[in-house]
Amino acid sequence: MSKEEKNQIELLPIMELGLEQLRFSCKEEYLDFETTATVAPLEGMIGQERAVKAMEFGLHTKKPGYNIFVSGMVGTGKLTYAKQVVHKLAKGQPVPRDWCYVNNFEDSSQPIAISLPAGTGEAFRQDMKELLDNLRNDLPEALSSEDFERKRAAIRKAFQEQQIAKQEALAEKAKALSITIRWSNTGYMLVPLLNGEPVSEEEFDKLDEEQKEIIKANLQAVQELTIAEVRQAQLEEREAKDKIRALVKKVALFVVGNLIEELQEKYRDNPEVIKYLEALKQDVVKNVKDFKRTSSSEEQGQMVMFGKTTREKVEERHAINLLVNNRNCEGAPVIVETNPNYYNLCGRVEYSSRMGVVSTDFTMIKAGAFHLANGGYLIVNAKDVLMNPGVWEAMKRTLKTKKLSIESLGEQYGLIAMASLKPQAIPVDVKVIMLGSPYLYHLMYQYDEDFRKLFKIHADFDVQMDNTSDNIGKLAAFISATVKKEKLREFTRAAVARVIEYTSRLSGSQTKFTARFNQIVDIIYEADSWAAMEGAAIIDADHVRQAIAEKRYRANIYEERIQEMFKEGIYLIDTDGAKVGQVNGLAVMGAGEYAFGKPSRITANTYLGREGVINIERETRMSGASHSKGVLILSSYLGHKYAQNTPLSVTASLTFEQLYDGVDGDSASSAELYAILSSLAELPLRQDLAVTGSVNQKGEIQPIGGVNEKIEGFFEVCKIKGLTGRQGVIIPSRNVKDLQLNEEVVAAVGEGKFHIYAITSVDEGIELLTGVAAGEAGRDDVYPAQSVHGRVIAKLRAYHEAYSDDQDDKDRQDASS
Known part of the structure; x- marks a missing residue:
C-alpha cells in the first residue's frame, strides 16, 4: 500500500477506558460518620x-x-x-374470636363449632370443667339425700303395700275355690286343697274323675285370676319405676339447673353457648346414672371391659376442645x-x-x-x-x-x-x-x-436497586442494623465503603446495587470473623477485602485448575503476536455460586464453496440455541455487507478450540466474525487482545453478560504468560457502565500494563485487531482496496469467479456427454 493510499484510509477513533470508568468507587466523603456505632439502624426496605x-x-x-x-x-x-x-x-x-369444638349430643360424629370473644375460650373451658366437677359431687349427694330416699321409699312402699293387698285378696278368692297360691322370686305355683290340706300328685291320682274335674276347673279359674293380677302388678311396677325416674329427673333438673343457670347468665350474649348448655342439661338428666359414685374395683372392671372408665367417658363427652386460643x-x-x-x-x-x-x-x-x-x-x-x-x-x-x-x-x-x-x-x-x-x-x-x-x-x-446517595446511606444503615442485631464489631467508614462497592459488583453494574441482602450479610459476618481472628476491636476496609478474597478462594479451585492448564500449555492460547483466522474469545464458567472467566481460542477457515458459515459446534450438537442463532446472524451480516451485487461463493468453518462441554450464548459472535474476516482478508489478528460482544445483522456490537469475570479471566492468563503492556480486552461500549473490576486489574490499567477498549461496531473492532482501517464505501459502493472490507470483497469475488468457471466447465462436460 502506497503512502498516499494509506493516508486516504483513516482509522476510526477507538475509546480506551480510563481508570474512573473501570469501577464504582464509594468515596468516603459520601459517608458522614466514623463508625457504624453512630449510624441509626435501618427501618424498612431499601430500593x-x-x-x-x-x-x-x-x-x-x-x-x-x-x-x-x-x-x-x-x-x-x-x-x-x-x-x-x-x-x-x-x-x-x-x-x-376464640374457637372451640363441643360434643353434638344428638350426633357425636358431627361436633359443633362455637366461637367466643377473644380470650374467653379458656374461661369457658374452665367453667365447663368446674360444672362437671360440681355435677359429680352434687348429683350423687342429691340422689342419696334423706328427702330423696324418703320419697323413693314411699313410692316403693306404696307399690309393695298395694301388691300385698292384692295378693291377699287373690289368695282369699283362691282359697274359696280350695286353691292356695305359693309365690316365689321366679313366679308363682297353684296348689289344690282337700279338706284344707294340699293335695299331692299321688293323692290327686286316687281321686275320682268328678273330683278331678272340679279341681281342674278351679285351678283354671285361679290361673286366669292370677295371670291378670300379675299383668296388673307389672304395669303398676312400671308406673312406680316411672315415678322414681321422674323423681330422679326432677332432682337432677333442679341440681343441674341451679348449676347451669349461672353460666347461662354469664354467656347470655352468646346464643351458641346457651344452646349448648341447654343440650348439655338434657344430656346430663338423660344419663344421670353415669354420675353415680363407683368404687375402684368397678372402675378397673370397666377398663377391662371397655378400655375406659365411666368417669373418663363423661369427661370426654362434656369436655371443651379449645381449638383456637387468642388469649395471649x-x-x-x-x-x-x-x-x-x-x-x-x-x-x-x-x-x-x-x-x-x-x-x-x-x-x-x-x-x-x-x-x-x-x-x-x-x-x-x-x-x-x-x-x-x-x-x-x-x-x-x-x-x-x-x-x-x-x-x-x-x-x-x-x-x-x-x-x-x-x-x-x-x-x-x-x-x-x-x-x-x-x-x-x-x-x-x-x-x-x-x-x-x-x-x-x-x-x-427486584434483585437490584439504583446507585444513589440515598441508597448509599440506607446501605450504611442496613450494615449498622445487622451489626447491632447480631452483636458484631462496628464497621469503620472505609469498611462500609468497601461493602457498598461489593454490592455494586454483585449487581453487575456501576449504576446499581444488589438487593440480595443475604450476600451482603455473608460478607458482614465474614469480615467480623476475620477481625475476631486478628483480635481487632473494629472492622476496617482490609477485613472486608480479606473476607471477599477468602470467599473467592474457597470457591475458585476450578478456576485455579484451568489457569494451571494454561500455564502448562495444555490449553493452547497466545497472548502475544498476530495470526490469521485466530482470535481470543471470552466465556464465563460457573461452579456453584462462583463464576469466573475463561478465554478460548476461536479459529476460522474460509475456502471456495456455497455452504456459507459452518458452525462446527452445531454440527456436533455442542452448540446451544443462542450460540447457533449468533452464527446465523454472521451469515446475514456477510450477505448484507458483501453480497449486494455478487453472490457469496464461500464456505467458512468456525470452532472453539479445545471445547469439550458445549457452548451457548451469542457473546462470542463478534469474535467469530473477526476470525472469518481475518481469514478472508488474510490479515493477522492481534493475539494480545481478547474479544467479547455479540453482533447484530447491521454490524453493531451489543452488550453481553459477565463482562467483569471475562476481563479478569483474560488478565489472569496474561499474568501467567507474562504481561507485555500491550494486552487488553475489547468490550461493547454499552457494557462500560457494568464494569466493577477488582483492584488488581484496575492497578494494572493504571500502570499501562493492561488495556480495556470499548467499541460500538464491527469496524472498530477489526481495526483494533488488525491495525488496518475497515474502510468506508465510496459513492459507487466500492471500498478502498487495501481496507479490510476491500480485501474481503476481493477474496469473495475471486471465490465467485473460480466457482463460476468451475460450474461452466461442468456444464460443458455435461453437454458434451
Missing part, C-alpha cells in the same frame, strides 16, 4: 419501592381476592420484610407456616389406639394454620404449597368459600374409608401472603385461572 407499595395496598385492601404473592430471588429479603410489615400492621388490629395475642395473628402440608394447614382429626381398638372423638380435633391465622394473616412458601398433595386445592377452596372443613386427605383421594368425624365447618377470614420465585408466579398465573382471582396483588422484589 424496593414498587414492591413495598404493592404490599401496603394489598394489606390494607379487605376485599375478597386481594391476597398477596410476593416474588423475588432468594436473598432479596422478601420473607423478612413480609413478616416485619405484617406484624406491624397486625398489632393495631382487633384480636379475633396482641392484635391480629400472624402465622408463618414453614411446613404447609395438608393437615398442618387445614387441621386434622387424630386417632388413639387402646386395647387394640382405634377410636377418635371431638377432643382429638387439632387446629391447622388456617384456624390459627383466622382473622389475621398466613404466610407460606408457594413451592411448599404446590409440592404437598391436596394443599393448593384446599387453600383455593378455603379462600373461595371462606369456610374451613377438617377432612381426611386419604378419604378425598380414595385411599382409605373409615368411620370418622365430620366437624362443623368454621368461617374463616384470612389474608394469605405467598412467597415464591417470579417464574413460579408467572407459571401459576398462566395455568391456573383461580390463582388470578385469589391473588390479585403481586409484590415483585
Whole structure:
C-alpha cells in the first residue's frame, strides 16, 4: 500500500477506558460518620419501592381476592420484610374470636363449632370443667339425700303395700275355690286343697274323675285370676319405676339447673353457648346414672371391659376442645407456616389406639394454620404449597368459600374409608401472603385461572436497586442494623465503603446495587470473623477485602485448575503476536455460586464453496440455541455487507478450540466474525487482545453478560504468560457502565500494563485487531482496496469467479456427454 493510499484510509477513533470508568468507587466523603456505632439502624426496605407499595395496598385492601404473592430471588429479603410489615400492621388490629369444638349430643360424629370473644375460650373451658366437677359431687349427694330416699321409699312402699293387698285378696278368692297360691322370686305355683290340706300328685291320682274335674276347673279359674293380677302388678311396677325416674329427673333438673343457670347468665350474649348448655342439661338428666359414685374395683372392671372408665367417658363427652386460643395475642395473628402440608394447614382429626381398638372423638380435633391465622394473616412458601398433595386445592377452596372443613386427605383421594368425624365447618377470614420465585408466579398465573382471582396483588422484589446517595446511606444503615442485631464489631467508614462497592459488583453494574441482602450479610459476618481472628476491636476496609478474597478462594479451585492448564500449555492460547483466522474469545464458567472467566481460542477457515458459515459446534450438537442463532446472524451480516451485487461463493468453518462441554450464548459472535474476516482478508489478528460482544445483522456490537469475570479471566492468563503492556480486552461500549473490576486489574490499567477498549461496531473492532482501517464505501459502493472490507470483497469475488468457471466447465462436460 502506497503512502498516499494509506493516508486516504483513516482509522476510526477507538475509546480506551480510563481508570474512573473501570469501577464504582464509594468515596468516603459520601459517608458522614466514623463508625457504624453512630449510624441509626435501618427501618424498612431499601430500593424496593414498587414492591413495598404493592404490599401496603394489598394489606390494607379487605376485599375478597386481594391476597398477596410476593416474588423475588432468594436473598432479596422478601420473607423478612413480609413478616416485619405484617406484624406491624397486625398489632393495631382487633384480636379475633376464640374457637372451640363441643360434643353434638344428638350426633357425636358431627361436633359443633362455637366461637367466643377473644380470650374467653379458656374461661369457658374452665367453667365447663368446674360444672362437671360440681355435677359429680352434687348429683350423687342429691340422689342419696334423706328427702330423696324418703320419697323413693314411699313410692316403693306404696307399690309393695298395694301388691300385698292384692295378693291377699287373690289368695282369699283362691282359697274359696280350695286353691292356695305359693309365690316365689321366679313366679308363682297353684296348689289344690282337700279338706284344707294340699293335695299331692299321688293323692290327686286316687281321686275320682268328678273330683278331678272340679279341681281342674278351679285351678283354671285361679290361673286366669292370677295371670291378670300379675299383668296388673307389672304395669303398676312400671308406673312406680316411672315415678322414681321422674323423681330422679326432677332432682337432677333442679341440681343441674341451679348449676347451669349461672353460666347461662354469664354467656347470655352468646346464643351458641346457651344452646349448648341447654343440650348439655338434657344430656346430663338423660344419663344421670353415669354420675353415680363407683368404687375402684368397678372402675378397673370397666377398663377391662371397655378400655375406659365411666368417669373418663363423661369427661370426654362434656369436655371443651379449645381449638383456637387468642388469649395471649396482641392484635391480629400472624402465622408463618414453614411446613404447609395438608393437615398442618387445614387441621386434622387424630386417632388413639387402646386395647387394640382405634377410636377418635371431638377432643382429638387439632387446629391447622388456617384456624390459627383466622382473622389475621398466613404466610407460606408457594413451592411448599404446590409440592404437598391436596394443599393448593384446599387453600383455593378455603379462600373461595371462606369456610374451613377438617377432612381426611386419604378419604378425598380414595385411599382409605373409615368411620370418622365430620366437624362443623368454621368461617374463616384470612389474608394469605405467598412467597415464591417470579417464574413460579408467572407459571401459576398462566395455568391456573383461580390463582388470578385469589391473588390479585403481586409484590415483585427486584434483585437490584439504583446507585444513589440515598441508597448509599440506607446501605450504611442496613450494615449498622445487622451489626447491632447480631452483636458484631462496628464497621469503620472505609469498611462500609468497601461493602457498598461489593454490592455494586454483585449487581453487575456501576449504576446499581444488589438487593440480595443475604450476600451482603455473608460478607458482614465474614469480615467480623476475620477481625475476631486478628483480635481487632473494629472492622476496617482490609477485613472486608480479606473476607471477599477468602470467599473467592474457597470457591475458585476450578478456576485455579484451568489457569494451571494454561500455564502448562495444555490449553493452547497466545497472548502475544498476530495470526490469521485466530482470535481470543471470552466465556464465563460457573461452579456453584462462583463464576469466573475463561478465554478460548476461536479459529476460522474460509475456502471456495456455497455452504456459507459452518458452525462446527452445531454440527456436533455442542452448540446451544443462542450460540447457533449468533452464527446465523454472521451469515446475514456477510450477505448484507458483501453480497449486494455478487453472490457469496464461500464456505467458512468456525470452532472453539479445545471445547469439550458445549457452548451457548451469542457473546462470542463478534469474535467469530473477526476470525472469518481475518481469514478472508488474510490479515493477522492481534493475539494480545481478547474479544467479547455479540453482533447484530447491521454490524453493531451489543452488550453481553459477565463482562467483569471475562476481563479478569483474560488478565489472569496474561499474568501467567507474562504481561507485555500491550494486552487488553475489547468490550461493547454499552457494557462500560457494568464494569466493577477488582483492584488488581484496575492497578494494572493504571500502570499501562493492561488495556480495556470499548467499541460500538464491527469496524472498530477489526481495526483494533488488525491495525488496518475497515474502510468506508465510496459513492459507487466500492471500498478502498487495501481496507479490510476491500480485501474481503476481493477474496469473495475471486471465490465467485473460480466457482463460476468451475460450474461452466461442468456444464460443458455435461453437454458434451
